[in-house]
Amino acid sequence: MVPIAYYLVLSAVLFSIGVAAFLIKRNIITVFMSIELMLNAVNLAFIAFSRQWSQTTGHLQVNGQIFVFFVMVVAAAEAAVGLAIIIAVFRARNTLNVDQIDLMKL
Amino acid sequence: MNDALRILPEIILTLAGVLVMIADALLPKPSSRKSLGWLAVLGALAALAVSFWQYQLPAGTAYYGVVQTDAFSVFFHVLIAGIVLASLLITLDAVTPETEGLGELFALMLFGAVGMMLMSSAVELLLVFVALEISSISTYIMAGFRRKSAKSPESALKYFLLGSFATSFFLYGIALIFGATGTTRISGIADAIASANPSTALLYVGLAMVIVGLGFKVSAAPFHVWTPDVYEGAPSPVVALMSTGPKAAAFAVLLRIAYGALPQLHADWVPILWWLAVISMTIGNLGALRQRNVKRMLAYSSIAHAGYILVAFTALSADGVAAASFYAVSYAAMNVGIFAIVSHAGGYDDHLTLIDDYRGLAWRSPLLGGAMTFFLISLIGIPFTGGFFGKFYVFTAAIHSGMVWLAIIGLINSGIAAFYYLRVVVALYSRSSEAAPELVVARPSIALLLAIFITSAATLILGIAPGNVLDAARAAAQTFTSVGQDAATPPSTSVDAVSTGR
């Protein structure tokens, strides 16, 4: 028996680590991975909330889980596009370091 | 079948996009892909016509209550169809037959519009999310379409990474709202808040995160940081679309969530939006002052205009919603219009984009110069243009709801704005400098003329005879039954507070 709040806290922890990773990582691909981590954290929250509402209402609620399903689909699509963009950037600039992708500023 | 009618414009745009893709594959390799653009234009025209026709549908939901066609969503359907139509024409003018990936570009524009339209009619947050992603991902891709330049992929990368970052916040916000209310239907959320006593802490935080996500999409400060860089790097015709379409759609979502789902919480989101409006207007206008690149300047100006729309949000009245919707239309008209000229003058590859490059343009091409001046005048907000009436309604609504300070700050800002817009006007009508290379202006194509005609006519009509559009905007505002109650009492006390020197 585990309080659902623990799952939620775990999701908050993962989300914040995701944010921190986005801020720290220099490699664009890893930066993109940290976004995936954030999305996973959100998924966990959805599933936890879905479970919570099943208990509150007394019968199975799958809305939150469906949301997760869609997030996965979107994440897959985003991954395809994102990695294509990364490849395009790499070809144009020959670097994968985010700190060097700052041609446009001010 | 009846259900399908409610998403008919989306269906038409999807079909048109698929047709463009198929035709792209069938066309022999060396031949020009520009004809595909006209196919796309036809699709957009059909979508526009059907969107207008949708006004005849009785308001109602479809597909088990995930989409709703009502005066509000149809209003935005028409707007988005118009935007994508004009943007396609601009693209047709800017590209050359040799431009890479034309077929994909046109198809993406159409598909992106599908997402934007669905955003405006979705009443289920799940569909909002999917539609938002459709519109966002297609714009991420289009931003990077000029692959040979160094800036365009960078622009796409920045937009993509930061956009996904913001989307995660948006999603977390939805999760928290779902956690608090147990539903993701707009009406369900409102009911849950009204009847049960949901956990307000979760709601507040969820709401804040949703605002972060949508604030990013509408480029409201302080979530605006991506805007100038992305606009600078993306191809100009694409910027015409992405500075107006996704923005309008995101504002529609924000309006629906704020007024449809969370009217009970307005005491909490109004202050947030109040500050976002003030910061957006100020940062947008101050940032634009220093810019020498026209596209960056317009990016900052779009941040400022997002601020003006947010001013209307805070008015908490039917007038406020109507003003926001109206402003979205007038902003779209003038901004797409000005990008038509920027993209024609600068070309698809953006060879010249500095304000100095525009020196003397009006003497070399009176039509382009005149049209650009007209759009700039509208952006400043001079009477007889859509820009003036947009601001007029927005600030009237704000003052009517007692937001006197907000209106004053907004007006000061719109004064600052005159500086940088006028700089372009002055450049247009001054002698071209010897040092800078002269901007070579090709003869405007039919497509460009059409685009300029549509946008300038819209800007002018919105300024002289805004009656119909305003009625439509007001009808759209009536969709939210909860608004209007708050505006019933005139806020005379607060207005007096100003006069007594508060």
Added chain:
Amino acid sequence: MTDLHLWLIPLVPLAGFLVNGLVGRKFSKPVVTAVALVASLIPLLQVAVIVTKFSSLALPHIENLGPWIQAGSFHADFSFQLDQLTLVMLCVVTGVGFLIHIYSVGYMGEEDGYWRFFAYMNLFLFFMLTLVLAENFLLMFVGWEGVGLASYLLIGFYYTRDSAANAGKKAFIVNRIGDFGVLLAMFLLIAHFGTVSFTQVFSQIAAHPAWQGGFLTAIALFIVLGATGKSAQIPLYVWLPDAMEGPTPVSALIHAATMVTAGVYIIARTHVIFDRSPYALAIVAIIGVATAFFAATIGLVQTDIKRVLAYSTISQLGYMFLGCGVAAYSAGIFHLVTHAFFKALLFLAAGSVIHALSGEQDMRAMGGLRRKIPITFWTMTAAVLAISGFPPLAGFVSKDEILYQTFIAPNGGKILWLVGLLTAGLTSFYMFRLWYLTFFGESRTQTPAHEEEAAPVHARSDTKLVLEAEPQAHPVHESPWIMLGPLVILAILSVIGGWMGWPEGLGGSNWFSRFLEPAVGVLPAPSSPESHLTELILALVSTFVAASGWLAAHIMYYARPELPARLAAQFPARYALLKNKYWVDEIYAAVVVAPVLFIARWVLAVLIDRGLIDGGSLTAGYSAQGLGALVARIQSGNIRSYAGWLAFFAAALLAASYFGWTTHFFLQ
């Protein structure tokens, strides 16, 4: 109801603008001229017709062309209104406007962009006529902002000159600051009255005698802000002197006779609101008198003939404000009318002088022109006498009316009157200074000031580059009759124009103020023999003051021009400086102007002129620029920084919404 087709009055010039603006550059000059003149003549004729029918009209006569915007409870119509005030303004705008159009045919004859000039002039007429004819605030605001736009276009007419472009921009932006005032006033009106129609607002106010001050003061003060912008009053006067970059006919029409009086017009038009707010009225009076005095002192030391006239315009507008501020609206409007005559004349005559000297604007390089351009001289003389306030010319009558009304006004009227009187003396002095420097003495067209090519002066001169390139190409010559005709007509009006309002105290009937009474109301002026005596005495005093101003100018600039040299010997330390023939300017600069300017510079100029308007090159001032740099610094181009920024503000937003910091904070 008789239908006067009021809408035609503004629409004909608009048609002229469209024709000349769209296809004008393909037309020959005579065609452009014909289009422009017809477009300005038809409104004049129509106004003339209206004048003949006027007595039979039910006033105010309102013509509603149909709805413009309908938004629920709020709606605004395309509706025009004609009452006594409108009629007066119409006469001035169409009459003076037409004369200046004729004059421009001669003056601008050799310019590039001839068609453009007349297109803009017609556009200006359209907006100005819309402004005065509008029946509601919104339509009036269209004209209000529109005249600013037209003025911007015309000031920047010589677009190739950066100074002209900048002056145009400065004018536009300062005007926009004022426009916020009008907009805010309009928003408040909508919030409180639910309408922008003049008649409806005023009848609602009339129906609630209890409304005093409060929000009405707020509205009135916002209107005053707008009026100070348009009428170049403190603190927003800064744009008008620079506006002299425009062609001289523009200065005459827009920056002397019509547009700048819009501020006076709007106060008179909304006098119902001002009557309920003594504070607002007092502020108008103080602004007016302060501006009148301040601008007159600056006018003392100007050397550019058009700049003298510009400051004199600001000063005279101050008189009009003073009149309105003591609730003598008809006196203010009366001065508006007479000022339109003599100031337009002054500018046109100055234009004629400049024309005669092939572009010279510096008075130090003039002199002795009396015989060479006699008609210009005589018309100018009429205008100088009029503005200086010598009876029985127009300026005397109207200025005296204002001073008299100020004198008898309660609450500090005497002080305002004294300052006003002093200003009248200064006015007389600097106008005669201009007169003597331009027309008397020996010709200085060959003086060093000119041989040095006086670059800044030339940069400011408003004639085309061709003329500047060969300044001595033409001998001094009188202008053609197409320019002199309007001068003569205006000179006659400057002389007799005041008689329609001849005060009762001097045996007249003050017909003008009786005429305006239904539209703007008048003070319950005591009409007793004592008051007539007061009026007579005041008139004598001000005539005396004007005469002494003339005398002073006569001594310093005509009778004893050697005085400077003699005094120079007594002050050897500053001998080099005093060798300058016009040492008077320096003394004035030191004794009178410097302190005034000091205040102006540090209180007004730093705050408004520099901080808000000039500010660096073309940007919104140091402060705004600094903030702009701050905004730009955020934009480091680094994605991680952007994400950090996003994360920080997301967290801030979350915290704010969770802890409710923002709730009800800073929010009415």
Added chain:
Amino acid sequence: MHLALFIIFAGLCVAGALNLLLQRHPINSALSLIVVMSSLAVLYLLLGAEFLAAAQVIVYSGAIMVLFTFVIMLLNAGKEERTHGSKLAYIAGFPGAAALLGLLTYIFLSHSAAFGHARLGEYLATTGDLSRVLFRDLLLPFEVTSVLILIAILGAVALARREH
């Protein structure tokens, strides 16, 4: 039992996430992310989301992460250099992330009672349960994802295509 499983896999999640953050080679980060995702799949199971647990393993740790690894290999990405492009990420971003964590944790824990406790084996959502909602109530969003995927394909092709 449940608590023990939670602690183990939650610990694995956090460890994997931190490892993603600390590793300097992208491949190591990717592998850490796979650990996080797989552990999350177990947690989904504990919460009764059978189908999603399976999908998590197949879609996320399978397909998506394979794509990532593939791109890392394709671009031959090496260890990342510690460049110092952004101070703002540290001075604004980290406090932001920490504040987010603190605030969310505080809210979740203070409302812990309202959320209740999860027991193993209760409220199992079978594939059938999901599909009844997915193909009826949410049919339209489901169909619309086809447009999304179409865009993704189009975009990937258009952006990653070799220049001619």
